[in-house]
Each structure stands twice: as C-alpha cells, then as structure tokens.
Amino acid sequence: MAKNTLGPDKILQLGFAFWGAKTLLSAVELGLFTYLAAGPKDLKTISKKFDLHSRSNADFVDALVALGMLKKTAGKYANSPESDLFLDKKKPTYVGGILEMANQRLYPFWGTLTEALHTGKPQNEAKTGGDFFGAIYADPKILKLFLKSMTGLSMGAAVAIAQKFPWKDYKTFIDIGTAQGGLPVQVALANKHLTGGGYDLPVVAPVFNDYVKSFKLQNRLKFYPGSFLTDPLPTADVLVMGHILHDWNMAEKEMLIAKAYDALPKGGALVVFEAIIDDARSQNAFGLLMSLNMLIETPGGFDYTGADCQKWMKAAGFKKTRVEHLIGPDSMVIGIK
Amino acid sequence: MAKNTLGPDKILQLGFAFWGAKTLLSAVELGLFTYLAAGPKDLKTISKKFDLHSRSNADFVDALVALGMLKKTAGKYANSPESDLFLDKKKPTYVGGILEMANQRLYPFWGTLTEALHTGKPQNEAKTGGDFFGAIYADPKILKLFLKSMTGLSMGAAVAIAQKFPWKDYKTFIDIGTAQGGLPVQVALANKHLTGGGYDLPVVAPVFNDYVKSFKLQNRLKFYPGSFLTDPLPTADVLVMGHILHDWNMAEKEMLIAKAYDALPKGGALVVFEAIIDDARSQNAFGLLMSLNMLIETPGGFDYTGADCQKWMKAAGFKKTRVEHLIGPDSMVIGIK
Numbered sequence: 001m002a003k004n005t006l007g008p009d010k011i012l013q014l015g016f017a018f019w020g021a022k023t024l025l026s027a028v029e030l031g032l033f034t035y036l037a038a039g040p041k042d043l044k045t046i047s048k049k050f051d052l053h054s055r056s057n058a059d060f061v062d063a064l065v066a067l068g069m070l071k072k073t074a075g076k077y078a079n080s081p082e083s084d085l086f087l088d089k090k091k092p093t094y095v096g097g098i099l100e101m102a103n104q105r106l107y108p109f110w111g112t113l114t115e116a117l118h119t120g121k122p123q124n125e126a127k128t129g130g131d132f133f134g135a136i137y138a139d140p141k142i143l144k145l146f147l148k149s150m151t152g153l154s155m156g157a158a159v160a161i162a163q164k165f166p167w168k169d170y171k172t173f174i175d176i177g178t179a180q181g182g183l184p185v186q187v188a189l190a191n192k193h194l195t196g197g198g199y200d201l202p203v204v205a206p207v208f209n210d211y212v213k214s215f216k217l218q219n220r221l222k223f224y225p226g227s228f229l230t231d232p233l234p235t236a237d238v239l240v241m242g243h244i245l246h247d248w249n250m251a252e253k254e255m256l257i258a259k260a261y262d263a264l265p266k267g268g269a270l271v272v273f274e275a276i277i278d279d280a281r282s283q284n285a286f287g288l289l290m291s292l293n294m295l296i297e298t299p300g301g302f303d304y305t306g307a308d309c310q311k312w313m314k315a316a317g318f319k320k321t322r323v324e325h326l327i328g329p330d331s332m333v334i335g336i337k
Numbered sequence: 338m339a340k341n342t343l344g345p346d347k348i349l350q351l352g353f354a355f356w357g358a359k360t361l362l363s364a365v366e367l368g369l370f371t372y373l374a375a376g377p378k379d380l381k382t383i384s385k386k387f388d389l390h391s392r393s394n395a396d397f398v399d400a401l402v403a404l405g406m407l408k409k410t411a412g413k414y415a416n417s418p419e420s421d422l423f424l425d426k427k428k429p430t431y432v433g434g435i436l437e438m439a440n441q442r443l444y445p446f447w448g449t450l451t452e453a454l455h456t457g458k459p460q461n462e463a464k465t466g467g468d469f470f471g472a473i474y475a476d477p478k479i480l481k482l483f484l485k486s487m488t489g490l491s492m493g494a495a496v497a498i499a500q501k502f503p504w505k506d507y508k509t510f511i512d513i514g515t516a517q518g519g520l521p522v523q524v525a526l527a528n529k530h531l532t533g534g535g536y537d538l539p540v541v542a543p544v545f546n547d548y549v550k551s552f553k554l555q556n557r558l559k560f561y562p563g564s565f566l567t568d569p570l571p572t573a574d575v576l577v578m579g580h581i582l583h584d585w586n587m588a589e590k591e592m593l594i595a596k597a598y599d600a601l602p603k604g605g606a607l608v609v610f611e612a613i614i615d616d617a618r619s620q621n622a623f624g625l626l627m628s629l630n631m632l633i634e635t636p637g638g639f640d641y642t643g644a645d646c647q648k649w650m651k652a653a654g655f656k657k658t659r660v661e662h663l664i665g666p667d668s669m670v671i672g673i674k
C-alpha cells in the first residue's frame with residue numbers, strides 16, 4: 001500500500017458527495033440566493049435573516065463559496081453569476097424548483113435505494129399507497145412545485161434546442177407534457193417566426209399561462225389541454241417530448257411515439273430530449289442515475305440510449321432519425337416522418 | 338437567457354450529487370466490490386448473487402461504470418483498480434467502513450441539515466436522547482464499524498504522513514485516538530526503525546490488536562489504553578492526532594493540545610491531521626462540509642484552518658509550527674516543542 005500510487009480519494013469524494021448536494025439544497029430551501037440577488041451581505045446579516053445558529057452559519061456559507069455557489073469578497077457574500085441567474089426565485093430563469101423537489105422528496109426517497117434495487121418498486125409516495133403522478137397532480141401546491149421543477153431540469157437543454165434544431169424549416173411546434181412551458185418559451189424567444197404551445201393535463205393551464213405571460217409570449221404560445229395517455233396528440237410541424245418518455249414503461253413509450261407519428265404531417269419532426277444514455281452505457285452517469293431515479297419515482301419508467309430511441313422511432317415508421325448532443329448530460333433524438 | 342453563455346448544469350450536478358453518492362453507498366452495503374474482487378462477472382450472475390430486480394440491475398452497475406467505480410469489458414463487470422484495492426472487504430486496505438457508516442447513519446442524518454443550521458444541534462442518535470460517542474461505544478457492532486470507518490477516512494493521509502514527515506529524526510510515536518490503528522500501521526510499514534502504537538479507550542484494544550497483527554507489526558506497535566478527556570497522554574517523540582480535534586469544542590481542543598504539549602519531550606512533535614480548511618475558508622469544500630458533519634454528529638465540534646491550529650499550538654507553548662499538504666483535502670499541522 002505504502003508504495004502504491006492509487007489513493008482512496010476519488011471513492012471518498014463520491015461517497016460523501018451527498019454533503020455538498022444537501023448543503024446546496026438547504027440553501028435553496030432557505031431562499032439564500034434569492035436574498036443575495038439584492039446585493040452582497042455579511043455573515044451577521046445573513047445569519048439574522050435566516051435564523052442561522054452561530055455554530056453553523058460560517059461553515060454553511062463558506063462551504064457554498066468553496067462549492068462555487070457563492071463568492072466572498074471583503075467579508076461579504078454574493079451570488080456567483082450562475083446562482084444569481086438560476087437560483088433567484090424572482091428571475092424567470094430560476095431552476096431551483098427541481099432542487100426544492102429534490103430536497104423535499106428525492107433526498108429522503110433515495111435513502112432506500114438498496115430496497116428499490118431488490119424489489120424494483122418505487123420508494124416515493126407510492127410506497128404508502130399513492131401513485132407518483134396521482135400524488136403530485138392531486139395537490140395544487142405540490143403540482144406547482146413539480147411543474148416549476150421541470151423547467152429547471154429542462155432549461156439548459158431547452159436553450160440548446162432553441163439554437164441547434166433547424167427551426168427555420170418549420171412554422172409550428174407543440175411541446176408534449178410541457179409543464180410550466182419552459183421549452184416553448186425558450187424556443188419562441190429564439191425563433192420569432194414560430195407559433196405553437198404546450199400540451200399537458202387541463203389542471204396545468206394556469207401555471208403554463210402565467211409563465212408564458214411573464215415572457216409576453218401569450219400571442220404566440222397557446223395551451224393545449226389533454227392527456228397523452230388517453231387522447232390523440234395535437235398536430236404541429238414539430239412535436240417535442242422532453243423528460244416524458246423516461247417516465248413510462250416500454251409499452252407506454254411505444255404508444256407515445258406512435259401517437260406522435262400519427263399527429264405529425266409528412267416531413268414533420270419528433271424531437272425527444274432528456275439525459276439520453278450513451279450507447280455503450282458507460283459514460284453518461286447522470287443519465288444512468290436518472291434512470292435509477294425513475295425506479296425511485298415510477299412503477300415502470302427508465303431512461304435509454306440514443307440507439308434505443310432511434311430503434312423505437314424507426315419501428316413506429318419514422319424515415320430518418322439522428323442523435324445530437326445538447327448540453328451536459330442531455331441529448332436530443334430527432335425522428336423525421 | 339437565450340444569448341447567455343451561463344448554464345445551470347454545474348448547479349444541477351451539485352444538487353443531484355446525492356444520486357451518485359447513494360449508488361456507491363448501496364454498492365458498498367451490498368458488498369459488490371468484495372464479490373467482484375474474485376473476478377469479472379456478467380450482469381446475470383451479479384443480479385442472482387445480490388437479488389437485484391431486472392428493472393434496476395443494469396442501470397445500477399452501468400451507473401457504477403460511468404462513475405468510475407467499475408469497468409465493463411465484453412459484457413462482464415470488474416472492479417476498477419481503486420475499488421479493488423479500497424472497497425474489497427477482504428483486503429487490509431479496505432476503506433468502505435466509513436462508507437458503510439455514511440450509508441447507515443450520515444445519509445439520513447444529513448436529511449435534516451436545515452434544522453441543524455437553525456438550532457446548532459446534532460441530528461444523529463443524540464436527537465433521541467443518546468450522545469454520539471456514547472451511542473457508538475455502547476454497541477460493539479457499531480463500535481467496530483466506526484473504528485474501521487476511521488481507517489478508511491485516514492488511509493490516504495496516513496500513507497502521505499508515513500512518507501512526508503521526517504520520521505528519521507525520531508524513534509517513537511503514538512497515535513492519539515487511534516481507533517483501528519490505521520495511521521500507526523502505515524507509519525510503521527514505511528519506517529522500519531520506529532516503535533510506538535496507538536492510544537484509545539480500553540474497549541478499542543482487541544480491534545486495534547487484530548488489525549496490527551494482520552500486518553505482523555505486533556512487536557513494534559502496542560496499544561495504550563486511556564481516555565484523552567480525563568487522563569494525561571502517554572509519552573513519545575511524536576504524538577499524532579488525526580480526525581480528533583475536529584470532534585471537540587474550543588475548550589476541549591485547547592485541553593487536548595495542552596496535554597500533548599505536556600506529554601512530549603523537548604524537541605518532540607505534535608502532528609495534527611485532517612481536512613484542514615484553507616486559511617481563506619474558500620477552497621477546501623470537503624473540510625468545510627466535514628465541519629458541517631461535526632454539527633450533524635457532535636454537540637460542539639468543528640473543523641478549522643491551518644492558521645487556527647498554529648495559533649492554538651503557539652498558545653500552548655509550541656516553539657515552531659507549520660502546515661503541510663498531504664493528499665486531497667487533507668493537510669497536517671506540525672508543532673515542535
């Protein structure tokens with residue numbers, strides 16, 4: 001051992017990574033970044049505002065500095081450029097909803113991952129009799145948190161799709177399972193010639209309309225109510241499904257792709273995006289962990305590779321398919337009818 | 338937003354870092370790396386051995402590949418060089434004890450970090466009436482897990498100290514709060530002229546003696562029983578304290594440093610090591626998070642900077658002090674009497 005150059009450092013960093021995660025999640029829960037968006041504050045002011053104990057306050061904010069989420073200058077703490085843009089609740093670019101959900105729900109649910117590995121069963125509200133989407137859609141407060149959280153999860157990819165997809169070749173688009181409308185807003189902002197909107201359960205309408213209105217896009221983006229499990233999909237030149245397919249089992253995935261095919265005109269495109277796993281299933285850790293998150297959260301959902309999705313699209317009748325990387329762990333799979 | 342080059346990716350990776358951590362912790366809990374140390378196995382064999390559900394098995398092991406903990410070749414899964422050396426329970430280099438403890442105890446306890454930030458109170462067994470060390474030392478099974486886990490936490494630093502400290506200038510050393518004896522073993526292996534041992538509560542003796550014997554070092558390393566809270570410390574040319582000072586409050590820290598000063602001969606050295614925080618408290622995230630872990634685990638413990646520790650040593654009478662980086666987040670602070 002003493003002569004060996006291998007060290008346990010990488011293993012320990014990974015095994016204790018929940019410390020840094022939970023520290024960020026608690027900061028989001030408290031609203032620290034929203035508060036600091038107004039300007040830098042010293043430790044005393046922050047501690048008073050959030051009722052932080054003198055034993056923990058300095059370690060907490062200094063850890064956030066070391067994790068790159070805050071900056072410390074002359075004794076005052078300020079948001080980093082990223083945390084200011086993405087973790088200030090007052091900005092439309094807020095992605096903290098998904099972290100609020102991770103803090104309240106996913107962190108404790110993942111505590112019983114080992115049980116899920118043995119049983120193949122969800123570890124969330126379903127464990128005590130509910131079902132995931134049922135539990136979420138039944139409570140307006142949880143629903144709003146969930147819908148906002150989806151915007152956070154999709155923000156980076158939505159911006160990339162708005163830029164990378166050849167939108168100039170199309171006139172209309174509808175985002176299937178749109179939640180708050182994060183994707184349509186980014187696409188519409190970057191492509192002024194497009195009209196379209198978002199499709200989701202009727203209960204989602206007010207949350208979508210509020211969000212779209214906050215960008216003054218209500219004249220170009222409409223809400224399309226419906227259930228993709230029981231209804232046909234609405235028609236547009238381009239249909240988008242982001243973080244939708246991974247929620248469902250194989251038969252449901254095939255059904256959703258078939259419905260998209262039916263709804264598209266000839267030459268229309270289906271754009272599927274999420275943390276698409278690399279074909280060798282050995283590189284995209286976030287995509288593989290997201291699939292384990294589907295184990296924790298759903299009865300049959302799973303994430304998949306680009307090759308998987310292209311195969312399903314071809315089986316549904318799509319003529320051409322391709323995979324294109326977006327940002328970080330996210331890619332899009334495009335099928336042309 | 339669409340024109341901005343800032344992305345939320347780094348924030349989301351940090352906020353969801355508990356997924357990767359918990360996946361590794363579950364693999365350690367199952368004993369996957371110990372099993373694979375015997376040779377590569379395919380998915381079916383692994384799934385049967387550990388009763389992994391068909392829904393979760395591939396995502397689980399492929400995520401471990403993507404996280405760098407396993408390698409996949411021709412459909413078979415094998416340990417990475419690091420996981421083989423440090424996560425195989427049958428090897429004396431096993432560091433998984435600390436991860437077993439993190440999985441069983443720390444992961445759920447950190448779930449109420451926000452409460453700890455407000456109250457300054459521990460979130461562990463102490464919350465239901467016990468005290469941390471009391472709870473651990475009262476149960477032989479938990480004690481052994483804890484003592485082994487300390488070896489894991491100290492392994493990298495112990496190897497670095499064995500090489501970097503000028504041991505040739507000294508003949509004897511005792512590790513204060515030695516637990517299983519991880520530090521003395523590494524120091525003795527790399528420095529054949531040294532004799533000494535480890536000091537800890539009497540109940541620790543059999544665990545220490547077993548571990549030392551497994552390296553055939555029982556002729557050079559002895560167990561010194563005692564309590565550093567109530568007894569004077571034993572005498573040696575060098576006294577070492579690794580992951581000890583951070584467990585205690587300011588008055589207790591000063592008392593321990595004073596006892597070390599009293600026990601050392603003139604010219605003797607006190608070597609303090611752990612995840613020493615950088616003086617600006619803005620770089621060593623692991624050290625700052627470890628200090629929050631002391632909040633979760635102890636009534637008054639906290640981590641500290643090299644400047645803090647040198648100041649305390651000088652106040653206790655030490656003539657010369659210096660800080661030297663060891664490995665990863667760990668440094669040592671040396672005081673010469």
